[in-house]
Amino acid sequence: MKRNFLTIxxxxxxxxxxxxxxxxxxxxxxxxxxxxxxxxxxxxxxxxPERLISVINDLKKNEQISSKIIWPNFEAATFDELNLVHTKxxxxxxxxxxxxxxxxxxxxxxGDTPISKHTNLVAxxxxxxxxxxxxxxxxxxxxxxxxxxxxxxxxxxxxxxMGFCVYNSVAVVARYLQKKYGLKRILIVDFDxxxxxxxxxxxxxxNSVFYFSVHQHPFYPQxxxxxxxxxxxxxxxxxxxxxPKGSGNKExxxxxxxxxxxxxxxxxxxxxxxSAGFDAHEGDxxxxxxxxxxxxxxxxxxxxxxxxxxxxxxxxxxxxxxxVADNISQSVTQILDVLITxxx
Numbered sequence: 001m002k003r004n005f006l007t008i009x010x011x012x013x014x015x016x017x018x019x020x021x022x023x024x025x026x027x028x029x030x031x032x033x034x035x036x037x038x039x040x041x042x043x044x045x046x047x048x049p050e051r052l053i054s055v056i057n058d059l060k061k062n063e064q065i066s067s068k069i070i071w072p073n074f075e076a077a078t079f080d081e082l083n084l085v086h087t088k089x090x091x092x093x094x095x096x097x098x099x100x101x102x103x104x105x106x107x108x109x110x111g112d113t114p115i116s117k118h119t120n121l122v123a124x125x126x127x128x129x130x131x132x133x134x135x136x137x138x139x140x141x142x143x144x145x146x147x148x149x150x151x152x153x154x155x156x157x158x159x160x161x162m163g164f165c166v167y168n169s170v171a172v173v174a175r176y177l178q179k180k181y182g183l184k185r186i187l188i189v190d191f192d193x194x195x196x197x198x199x200x201x202x203x204x205x206x207n208s209v210f211y212f213s214v215h216q217h218p219f220y221p222q223x224x225x226x227x228x229x230x231x232x233x234x235x236x237x238x239x240x241x242x243x244p245k246g247s248g249n250k251e252x253x254x255x256x257x258x259x260x261x262x263x264x265x266x267x268x269x270x271x272x273x274x275s276a277g278f279d280a281h282e283g284d285x286x287x288x289x290x291x292x293x294x295x296x297x298x299x300x301x302x303x304x305x306x307x308x309x310x311x312x313x314x315x316x317x318x319x320x321x322x323x324v325a326d327n328i329s330q331s332v333t334q335i336l337d338v339l340i341t342x343x344x
Contacts (some may be wrong), residue, residue, distance in 0.1 A: 028144050032071065085168055089159065131176055134314075149166055153166070186271050190214070190327075193280035245289070278296070281322065281327040293330045
């Protein structure tokens with residue numbers, strides 16, 4: 001019954017997608033591909049296709065938003081692109097374990113990440129969405145973009161998938177920006193309720209990528225304490241703000257105003273990447289923080305000022321967690337409003 005329902009939702013989405021209005025002169029994009037719906041996590045799993053179906057349909061119905069955004073096409077990331085961050089052995093492991101599935105679903109051997117026959121393609125498409133977005137932003141065709149992708153990525157390390165994540169999309173995009181465009185200072189902001197341990201690990205000894213995370217503690221994956229600030233030449237380029245259960249917009253905005261803004265006055269990022277998880281939204285199925293739509297809008301406004309000042313407005317949001325579709329939809333709409341206003 002679950003699989004039949006998913007098929008119906010998928011067909012409904014694909015048929016309804018044709019009604020989207022493509023703006024002629026928009027320079028803010030939504031990166032989405034209906035194949036994201038094919039990643040099958042099983043009955044009652046919080047990271048499910050319905051999260052995106054609801055969000056995309058809500059955006060499509062919102063004429064103020066849909067008339068001012070474009071929906072570019074993109075391809076799956078290649079081996080060489082994934083290999084900018086992930087080890088050869090890990091990429092081959094994912095290829096092998098997905099291709100050898102004996103049942104409809106299983107779990108990746110490296111951690112708590114469900115896989116199905118389409119997972120490998122979908123995870124590579126998620127990375128590809130980010131790569132195409134930054135190509136178009138760097139070319140001046142876009143000012144900013146929001147990649148509505150799945151599965152999420154920020155828990156994946158160079159050699160291990162975990163926490164619903166296969167490939168660390170935002171990390172690959174950061175390395176791609178450095179290799180293809182020679183950028184020397186990239187900011188990654190992560191406001192998912194869970195600490196992005198994979199992203200932190202990848203850049204922990206790196207002074208060219210500044211990682212800033214606001215998250216709940218104690219909580220999965222139990223990392224991201226304030227004394228985790230990087231090592232070697234990367235010391236001082238990781239900044240963690242861990243918040244206790246129940247924290248809300250005030251604590252969120254204070255973290256950005258009092259911690260991130262002063263740090264960016266010194267770092268001066270050339271591109272802003274955002275791991276945008278909405279499981280810190282009040283009422284989420286997994287998180288226990290109390291951020292609201294207005295809180296996410298204020299964060300977007302702060303980030304846009306940072307991006308406008310130092311990075312020519314170049315900003316890419318990539319969806320991470322968030323397990324109540326309405327919360328994702330409303331928060332994404334608030335962020336898109338900020339991006340669209342800034343681009344005009």
